[in-house]
Amino acid sequence: MFTLYENEISREERLCALWLCSVPWIGSATVYRLLAEYGSCTAIYHETESRREVLPAKTYHTLLTQKEKVRPEALEEQMERTGMRFLLPGDPDYPERLLNIPDPTFGLFLLGNLPPADRPSVAVIGARGCSAYGTEVAKELGSALGAAGISVISGMAVGVDGLAQMAAVDAGGYSCAVLGSGADVCYPRSNRRLYEALRERGGILSTYGPGTPAVAGHFPPRNRIVSGLCDFLVVVEARQQSGTLITVDMALEQGREIYAVPGRITDRLSDGCNGLLGQGAQVYLSPEILIRELLEYTEGRIDDEKSRRRKSFSGRESANPYPKGTDLHVIFSALDFTPQTPEELAQRLEKSGTPLPTETIRLSLMSLLLEGTATQVSQNTFRKS
Amino acid sequence: MYSSIQTSALLGVEALPVRVEVDISSGLPSFTMVGSLCQEVRESKDRIQAAMKNCGLDLPASRITVNLSPADIHKDGTAYDLPILIGILSCLSFFPTERTEGTLFLGELGLGGEVKSVRGVLPIVRKARDLGIHTCIVPRANEREAAVVPGIRIRSADHIRQVLEYLQTGEEEALPVAAPVSVQEACEESSVPDFSEVCGQENAKRAAMISAAGFHSLLLTGPPGAGKSMIAKRIPGILPPLTLEESLEVTSVHSVAGLLPPGVPLIRKRTFQAPHHSLSLPALIGGGVSPRPGAISLAHRSVLFLDELPEFQKNTLDSLRQPLEDHLIHIARARYNITYPADFLLICAMNPCPCGYYPDRNKCRCSETQIRHYLGRVSGPILDRIDLCVELKGVDLKDMRKPAEGLSSAEMRAAVEKARAMQRERYAGTQVRFNSDLSPKEIERFCALSPQEHAYLESVYDKIGLSARSYHRVLRVARTIADLEGSASIERNHLLEAIYYRPDLSYWKG
The missing domain is CATH 3.30.230.10 (Ribosomal Protein S5; domain 2)
Known part of the structure; x- marks a missing residue:
C-alpha cells in the first residue's frame, strides 16, 4: 500500500504537485525520486534553484524552463474551465486498484467520473486496424459489459478500443478511457463522439497535464493504467509484436487475469491472441461466460463448474430460421462470421454437395440482408448477423 | 481588284x-x-x-x-x-x-x-x-x-x-473527284478484347453488362490485379455498334481534336478513353487557349474509363457532374463560348484503400484513418452519380488455369442489344433514351412496381439506409435488369440484384 500523504494534502502542496505533473517528460518515477530528495512537491517547486546539486542537469533545466513558462495557478484556472480534476495517491477518490500496482502513478487528471469502485471492470484492448471479426467481437463484448453494469476500460484508440467503449456507452454502461495526451485533448480526433459521451457519462483519465499533445512515448505509461484499472483484461485482436502485448505484460505484472479471443491460425491479426492462449491465457468464448467468471472472481468464489461449463460451450450457432430444403436454408447454413463473397459461398456449397448458381446465391444473400439475418461487410462480402 | x-x-x-x-x-x-x-x-x-x-x-x-x-x-x-x-x-x-x-x-x-x-x-x-x-x-x-x-x-x-x-x-x-467512301468500307478491323478471356469475376461481368444495357455508370473496386482495367477495356466491345449518325458525331469530335487516326475516314467502333489521373481540368472537359474537345467529348457515345479514381484531382472529378447529367459540355471563356457533345459511359476503378487489399486484413495494414482519407478523395456528388458498384476479389492462380467458361463478348452484346431494343420501344416519342436517363417523375411512369413489390421495397428502404436518390437509382437499375431478362414488369429478383449492385455509401463513410 502506498503511503505518501497520510494527512490531508495542503492546498499549496496540491498546487505544486499539479504543476509538477504537468512538466513534460517528468514521469511518475522521476517525481518519486525528486520527492525522496526534497520531501514534498512544495519544496521541489520553491527550492529548485537553491538545491540544484541534488538534481541531474537535464531535470534541473526542464524544471526551470517550466517554472518560467507556467504558473501553478494558471494551470488550476485552465483546469477549472474544462472541469478537470486532479487526483493524488492520498486522495480518498484515488482509484484503489491503481494503489495496488507496483509504482503507482503519482498524479491523475480526470474528466467525468472515475470507475465505480464497487463494480468489477474489464479492459478491452486490441489492434487499431482490426478485421470485421475483431469489430464484431469488440462491439458484442462492449455492449454486453455495458448492459451488465461492468466498467469497460480502454485507450480510446481507433479499432478495438474505441469500438468496445462506444458499444458499452451505447448500451448505457460506464466506460473509462485512459489517454496518452492531456485529458482535454481528443486523440484520435475521429473518436470525437466517443470522447464527448465519455466526458458526460463515463470518464477520461490521463497522467499528462492539460493540453499535452499525444506523442508516441506517452502510450506505454498509459497502458499501465489501463491494465491497472481492470480486473480482467481481454485482448480481442493483436498481431505478433503488437503494442497491445505490452499492455498484457503490464497486466501480468499487476496480477490481472488475461483473456484472449481465439482466432484462425491463418489470420495474422490473431497471431498475438493465439500466442497468448498458448502461453496460458484464458480463452474468451462469449460475453456471458466472461461476465460469469468475472463476477465469481470478484466475489472470491472459485467455481468447480468452470471447466465443465467451458466444455459444454458449443460456439455461436444461431438457429437456421429458414425451412429445410429451401435455397435460403442452404445459404444461411453456409454463412459464418468470416466475410465471404458469393463466389466463395458457391465453391463451399459445391464441395458440400448442394451446388447453387452464383446468381441465386447473390439474390438470396440480398434477401437475407434485407431480412437482417446476414450483414454486408463490404460491397461483395457477407457474413451471418 | x-x-x-x-x-x-x-x-x-x-x-x-x-x-x-x-x-x-x-x-x-x-x-x-x-x-x-x-x-x-x-x-x-x-x-x-x-x-x-x-x-x-x-x-x-x-x-x-x-x-x-x-x-x-x-x-x-x-x-x-x-x-x-x-x-x-x-x-x-x-x-x-x-x-x-x-x-x-x-x-x-x-x-x-x-x-x-x-x-x-x-x-x-x-x-x-x-x-x-x-x-x-x-x-x-x-x-x-x-x-x-x-x-x-x-x-x-x-x-x-x-x-x-x-x-x-x-x-x-x-484534280479528279475522290471516290465516295461507303460506310461498310470505312469499317476498321475490330480489335476490342473479348470478355471470354476474363477468368471468374462473373459478378463484375454481369455488372458490366447491366451498365452497357442501360448506360449506367459503373464503379469497380478491388485489390490490384483483380482485373478491373481488364473488364473496363472490354466494355466498348459489348456496346451495340455505332449507328451512322453516332459515328459521324464521334468522328467529328475526333476530327476537330485533330486525333482522327491517319487512314481512318470514319470511326465505326466505340472508343475507349482512359486518361491518366494527372490530367488537367481542360484536358478532361475541353477548353484551352484555342478550344479543343476534352477526354469526355472524345469518349462521346463510348467509354470513359477513370482508373485509380481517388488519384484524380478533386475539382477535375467534380467537373464531371454537369456533363453526366446534360450529356454535353458548355465551355464559356472570354474569347469563345462553345459546346461539345459529351454523352459518355463512365466506368471508374479504384482500390479500396491505399495499399489495395482492404478488407483482407492479412494483407492490408492501412489504418482506418488512412482508408477513410483515401476514400474521401472521391467526392459524394460523384458517387451519387454512379449507378452500379461492384467489388472484385483477387484471382487465384488455379482460377486462371481453368478454361474460361463465362460469357463471351458476342453473347453479352446480344443481350445488351435486346435490352436496348426494349428501351427504344418503351421510350419512343419521349426524350429518354436509356434507363439511366429517367427522371424521378419518369421513374414513376416507367418503373411502376406491383403493390407487393412496392411494399417490399418500402420495407427495406430504412433497413439498408437507402436515400431518396439511391432509391431511384435502384429502380433504374432494376428496370435495366428486367429489360435484360426481357421482362415487362420489375420483379422481386430484379430489385434484389439492383440492391446488390447499389453503391453502398456507408462503406465510404467508414
Missing part, C-alpha cells in the same frame, strides 16, 4: 461558313490580314509568301488586304492558308473567277507549296453540303474523311500546283 473565296471556321464541333475576301489595290506595298485572327492564322501570311515564291508565283508590290468574314468570330487553325492563297491569285486573275464559285477550300501550306492536312474536315464538309456548296478542295491527307459525306464532290491535292492547274484549265483530270 477584289475576290471572295468560301472556307469555314470551327465553333466547337459545328462548322461556320467563312469567306476570305482579298483586295489588291495600288498604294504603298503591304500585306494586311484582319478578322479576329489568332496567332497561327496571322502567321499564314509568311507561309503564303514563301510558298508563292517557291512555286514561281510573284506577289505584286501592291497594297493587299485580306479579311476573314464574319470578322467578329475568333479564327484559329491553319486551314485558311489555301483559301487565302486562292483569293490572292483570283484577285490577280490567274484563273477565271467563276471556277471558284460554289467551291470550298481548306488546307495548310508548306513553304514549298505542299498542301497539308487540317482539323475538322468532316463537320466542315457536312455543313458545306447542307449550304449547297458543290465542291470541296481539301488536302490529300483528309480526302477519305471528306469523301464519307455523300452528295458533295471532293477534290484533293497535295501541292498547290495541282489546284492551280485545275482552276486554270478547268480540266477534271487535274
Whole structure:
C-alpha cells in the first residue's frame, strides 16, 4: 500500500504537485525520486534553484524552463474551465486498484467520473486496424459489459478500443478511457463522439497535464493504467509484436487475469491472441461466460463448474430460421462470421454437395440482408448477423 | 481588284461558313490580314509568301488586304492558308473567277507549296453540303474523311500546283473527284478484347453488362490485379455498334481534336478513353487557349474509363457532374463560348484503400484513418452519380488455369442489344433514351412496381439506409435488369440484384 500523504494534502502542496505533473517528460518515477530528495512537491517547486546539486542537469533545466513558462495557478484556472480534476495517491477518490500496482502513478487528471469502485471492470484492448471479426467481437463484448453494469476500460484508440467503449456507452454502461495526451485533448480526433459521451457519462483519465499533445512515448505509461484499472483484461485482436502485448505484460505484472479471443491460425491479426492462449491465457468464448467468471472472481468464489461449463460451450450457432430444403436454408447454413463473397459461398456449397448458381446465391444473400439475418461487410462480402 | 473565296471556321464541333475576301489595290506595298485572327492564322501570311515564291508565283508590290468574314468570330487553325492563297491569285486573275464559285477550300501550306492536312474536315464538309456548296478542295491527307459525306464532290491535292492547274484549265483530270467512301468500307478491323478471356469475376461481368444495357455508370473496386482495367477495356466491345449518325458525331469530335487516326475516314467502333489521373481540368472537359474537345467529348457515345479514381484531382472529378447529367459540355471563356457533345459511359476503378487489399486484413495494414482519407478523395456528388458498384476479389492462380467458361463478348452484346431494343420501344416519342436517363417523375411512369413489390421495397428502404436518390437509382437499375431478362414488369429478383449492385455509401463513410 502506498503511503505518501497520510494527512490531508495542503492546498499549496496540491498546487505544486499539479504543476509538477504537468512538466513534460517528468514521469511518475522521476517525481518519486525528486520527492525522496526534497520531501514534498512544495519544496521541489520553491527550492529548485537553491538545491540544484541534488538534481541531474537535464531535470534541473526542464524544471526551470517550466517554472518560467507556467504558473501553478494558471494551470488550476485552465483546469477549472474544462472541469478537470486532479487526483493524488492520498486522495480518498484515488482509484484503489491503481494503489495496488507496483509504482503507482503519482498524479491523475480526470474528466467525468472515475470507475465505480464497487463494480468489477474489464479492459478491452486490441489492434487499431482490426478485421470485421475483431469489430464484431469488440462491439458484442462492449455492449454486453455495458448492459451488465461492468466498467469497460480502454485507450480510446481507433479499432478495438474505441469500438468496445462506444458499444458499452451505447448500451448505457460506464466506460473509462485512459489517454496518452492531456485529458482535454481528443486523440484520435475521429473518436470525437466517443470522447464527448465519455466526458458526460463515463470518464477520461490521463497522467499528462492539460493540453499535452499525444506523442508516441506517452502510450506505454498509459497502458499501465489501463491494465491497472481492470480486473480482467481481454485482448480481442493483436498481431505478433503488437503494442497491445505490452499492455498484457503490464497486466501480468499487476496480477490481472488475461483473456484472449481465439482466432484462425491463418489470420495474422490473431497471431498475438493465439500466442497468448498458448502461453496460458484464458480463452474468451462469449460475453456471458466472461461476465460469469468475472463476477465469481470478484466475489472470491472459485467455481468447480468452470471447466465443465467451458466444455459444454458449443460456439455461436444461431438457429437456421429458414425451412429445410429451401435455397435460403442452404445459404444461411453456409454463412459464418468470416466475410465471404458469393463466389466463395458457391465453391463451399459445391464441395458440400448442394451446388447453387452464383446468381441465386447473390439474390438470396440480398434477401437475407434485407431480412437482417446476414450483414454486408463490404460491397461483395457477407457474413451471418 | 477584289475576290471572295468560301472556307469555314470551327465553333466547337459545328462548322461556320467563312469567306476570305482579298483586295489588291495600288498604294504603298503591304500585306494586311484582319478578322479576329489568332496567332497561327496571322502567321499564314509568311507561309503564303514563301510558298508563292517557291512555286514561281510573284506577289505584286501592291497594297493587299485580306479579311476573314464574319470578322467578329475568333479564327484559329491553319486551314485558311489555301483559301487565302486562292483569293490572292483570283484577285490577280490567274484563273477565271467563276471556277471558284460554289467551291470550298481548306488546307495548310508548306513553304514549298505542299498542301497539308487540317482539323475538322468532316463537320466542315457536312455543313458545306447542307449550304449547297458543290465542291470541296481539301488536302490529300483528309480526302477519305471528306469523301464519307455523300452528295458533295471532293477534290484533293497535295501541292498547290495541282489546284492551280485545275482552276486554270478547268480540266477534271487535274484534280479528279475522290471516290465516295461507303460506310461498310470505312469499317476498321475490330480489335476490342473479348470478355471470354476474363477468368471468374462473373459478378463484375454481369455488372458490366447491366451498365452497357442501360448506360449506367459503373464503379469497380478491388485489390490490384483483380482485373478491373481488364473488364473496363472490354466494355466498348459489348456496346451495340455505332449507328451512322453516332459515328459521324464521334468522328467529328475526333476530327476537330485533330486525333482522327491517319487512314481512318470514319470511326465505326466505340472508343475507349482512359486518361491518366494527372490530367488537367481542360484536358478532361475541353477548353484551352484555342478550344479543343476534352477526354469526355472524345469518349462521346463510348467509354470513359477513370482508373485509380481517388488519384484524380478533386475539382477535375467534380467537373464531371454537369456533363453526366446534360450529356454535353458548355465551355464559356472570354474569347469563345462553345459546346461539345459529351454523352459518355463512365466506368471508374479504384482500390479500396491505399495499399489495395482492404478488407483482407492479412494483407492490408492501412489504418482506418488512412482508408477513410483515401476514400474521401472521391467526392459524394460523384458517387451519387454512379449507378452500379461492384467489388472484385483477387484471382487465384488455379482460377486462371481453368478454361474460361463465362460469357463471351458476342453473347453479352446480344443481350445488351435486346435490352436496348426494349428501351427504344418503351421510350419512343419521349426524350429518354436509356434507363439511366429517367427522371424521378419518369421513374414513376416507367418503373411502376406491383403493390407487393412496392411494399417490399418500402420495407427495406430504412433497413439498408437507402436515400431518396439511391432509391431511384435502384429502380433504374432494376428496370435495366428486367429489360435484360426481357421482362415487362420489375420483379422481386430484379430489385434484389439492383440492391446488390447499389453503391453502398456507408462503406465510404467508414
